Amino acid sequence: MTHIVNEVRSGTYYDSVVLMQLQKSILALKGVLDVGVMMGTEANRDVLEQSGLLTEDSKYAAAEDLIIAIKAESAEKGKDALDSVDMIMSQRQSSQTSQDFRPRSLITAVRSLPDARWVLISVPGRYAVDVALEALDLGKNVFLYSDNVSLDDEILIKKSSLEKGLLVMGPDCGTAVINGVGFGFANVTKIGPVGVVAASGTGLQALIVSLDGLGSGVSHAFGTGGRDLKDKVGGITSKQALSLLAGDNDTQVIVLTSKPLASEVAIDLIRFINTLNKPVVVNFLGFVPLVTRIGNVFFAKTLHEASDLAVKLSSNLDSITMNTPVSNKEFAPSQRYVRCLFSGGTLAYETLLVLNTFAEGVYSNIAINSDYKLHDASVSKEHTVIDMGEDEYTLGRLHPMMDYDLRLRRLRQESEDEETAVILLDVVLGHGSHPNPSAELAPMISDVKSAALSEGRYLEIVVLVIGTENDPQELSVQIESLRRAGAHVETCTDKAASYVGNIIMGLSPYLINIKSLEGSDIDQVTQVSSIINVGLEYFHESLIQQGVQSTHVDWQPPAQGNEKLMDILAKMKS
């Protein structure tokens, strides 16, 4: 008959490596069948219950309590195992040999290893903020492995790092590779021309492994923590790391990856990257633009595609023409928006989807995102895409592919708006459509373009023509007539939309709100020959294995993790 015993210990802090090793040691004891050694969080108690290891004693354990749960062959064996716990713990203490001098505080460690530019922090989340802020105050960059840190604390830490010209990777940053040295979890890859910035730990690892597998290699790979690209944090670390790699001579191509993020954050990053002068492959999970490229940003759907593309780009650097931004000197300062007047719904949708990668909000009567639904489709708002083939426009009148009257009226209306920079229209040829669209459209285009010019504005009119040479209207005849009227003509929707997207992106001013790391700042980031470790000793050992001079701080939480004592201490301080 098997027997379950539990013991709950309160008020003491244990390193989680110690707990794992304790669990394994108990399991190795005679007569022990299963063991769980865990802090008493709800998730952990669930696990123990699922495994049939939880007794009544532990059901109300607190998150800061340690539960030792043992399933044994008999009550006696269970009791014996529990009695062995302290002995096992003391044996472990005495077997530690890796470091002669063990500073007990960060400041002592810094004094003993003054050249260290980095502090690796992996203490439990609730203690991590104080340690990180202390490291920044001491002028060190921070790799913050700890998770369970609040978003507000993350912002606090990152703003502090920005002020000091330092870099903070994390919180919840699992991995980084700088100058070939792995921080936290890190694969051993070849050194090479590709730099990585990842708001995702295993994303970074999958990327560098894939780059290595493709025969390429990594210059530096920065983790940022999974929340760096949440809109409140604003991508502080990502932008610092991107500008750092853009200025790094060993990096030819950069890959940026992230877990799913808000599209305004994605667009902000695309615009930020367009201020840098290096090709950047972007893989934001779940964000798949219809265009393959915007300026120096190249989009990839998957991690594997991203690494593949980066390698291809790095071996064809000379053939990559950096898109020159469309000149906008002809536009007046008031001109900022595009107005699209479609007769074809699908062409309107495809354009809307393409433009959504170039600009933050595109209003439409067919908006997919209800925040950008135009409630009064007769008046445009900022960037606007109107599908004039929608039912509301065709009640009791011909389809706009046959009858251009409504669109011509709207074209004039938009052309008179001082905020309009570009107007995009589609012209669909073929049987059933207007027998000669350019005969109506071309004079109007000339007219509104000159009218705008006489008022000091340059109006770009883009016409997307869908048709063939054998259509009754003849494609080339229509194109020729529209071009003569001053229109820019395209025959493919995504190309037309990209053309417009590049113009409106150029017309909207972009403010870089992150001071980039430069000169000596870069050098101090890439200096990794000596590093201070606070938290999991595991990571210290891994640094030693990699030939880094590492000092491990023998960190203990304030008041040995006793919550009540900590509260009293905090009150005494304030």
Add this chain to the structure above:
Amino acid sequence: MTHIVNEVRSGTYYDSVVLMQLQKSILALKGVLDVGVMMGTEANRDVLEQSGLLTEDSKYAAAEDLIIAIKAESAEKGKDALDSVDMIMSQRQSSQTSQDFRPRSLITAVRSLPDARWVLISVPGRYAVDVALEALDLGKNVFLYSDNVSLDDEILIKKSSLEKGLLVMGPDCGTAVINGVGFGFANVTKIGPVGVVAASGTGLQALIVSLDGLGSGVSHAFGTGGRDLKDKVGGITSKQALSLLAGDNDTQVIVLTSKPLASEVAIDLIRFINTLNKPVVVNFLGFVPLVTRIGNVFFAKTLHEASDLAVKLSSNLDSITMNTPVSNKEFAPSQRYVRCLFSGGTLAYETLLVLNTFAEGVYSNIAINSDYKLHDASVSKEHTVIDMGEDEYTLGRLHPMMDYDLRLRRLRQESEDEETAVILLDVVLGHGSHPNPSAELAPMISDVKSAALSEGRYLEIVVLVIGTENDPQELSVQIESLRRAGAHVETCTDKAASYVGNIIMGLSPYLINIKSLEGSDIDQVTQVSSIINVGLEYFHESLIQQGVQSTHVDWQPPAQGNEKLMDILAKMKS
């Protein structure tokens, strides 16, 4: 001083071509500056107001009233123009010459042209349902151009067509090309090997134009109406058209396109297409899977990419291996689901996104769609992806990349669930990670696989290994050990997820709920030498131009469109 005059006419139906021509004729009169001739819908009144053409007289016009709005140089010229309206209308009547015999009803037209297999209907939406149902009752296929038809009426019409083995394109179907004959709006393209099915009018046109531009051509292109792929309609027309093209010898590759649709509809279509035996390029706007292909479905992001891919496939038909569905004979009937136990969040997300293209609902503790959020992450539900590196799992314990205990417990738990067919785990190597994962994992894999086998179940265990040969754990050593334990090993996330996706798709039975058109049904659909047209005379003229024997029905709405009279007639009927 310019002058605006308006006249409102009630109780008479006008063809919208007539109205457009009337507007143009009035504008050509001396002293007339601008004209709007429109039915009095709200949208149209807005347009007239924007153009400064609306007077108080018309502000309360009803949708079925005709507004004639004129801006003239003087009051007198305005009055003259209004007085000319009836004369212009009567002139138009007398100039019609295109057809000697004009049947006044559909049934008369059918008697005069019994071989016609198609009726083109473009009467106003509120009359369209009755005409369409009449055509179906007469055994004809229907091309329903009319919009402003309710969703319920669309379902009614399509269900009727299914029962009768006929095809209905539309409502709101702008275009189709069958055997080189364009219906509605249609471009003139080369005949060729690519068939098209489009729940989008200009989508279809852009596709066939692009195919033509690439030097290829079109076998048949079917429109379905933009709402055919709304979940309530269930893609009746799309599926009929797809199966028709799959059975058509002239069609080598099919392209299917649609405006944005619900993902469950997309998956249903992917599964439907996988019952056909021809390559199908799918472009659902805004639906961009991470995989490039599922079975015989090839995904394209844009219309242009879709046509490009179709042409490439059609010229390399021999080299396309149709994916053979994964054999599932070893699985027990209860086994249907995958359970993914990840240590890496990004790997979990990428897997989730890939699986979402193969299966309708994948539950997760990191679900992006809140409908599929697992509230109790300790119990899996149907297909489940668990990120065990989430904060909830790492409070007070080591990361699952270091400590496999939780995942091993969960692996056993999932393996004992009779519904589990596949378990996917990641193993991330490198510094900081578990020093030898396979030493813990491999024995567990052997163990749970044999346990399942002894209960008559086959358990597929897939392990995604992320690592390099130079990692401390050595990639090849880990892979070898996992393979020996019976695991299927992959090293790339999207490949691992696709592998799993194909298995679970094969394990979930798919019922085809649409009776496909076969044999004589196909012949009657592709027979387009004679066609009956009801509604816009424009389309009749276009058919004549294309050499089709077309009969135009001189259709008038019941009670000449007088709403009150129509109500009385309807009441007398019932």
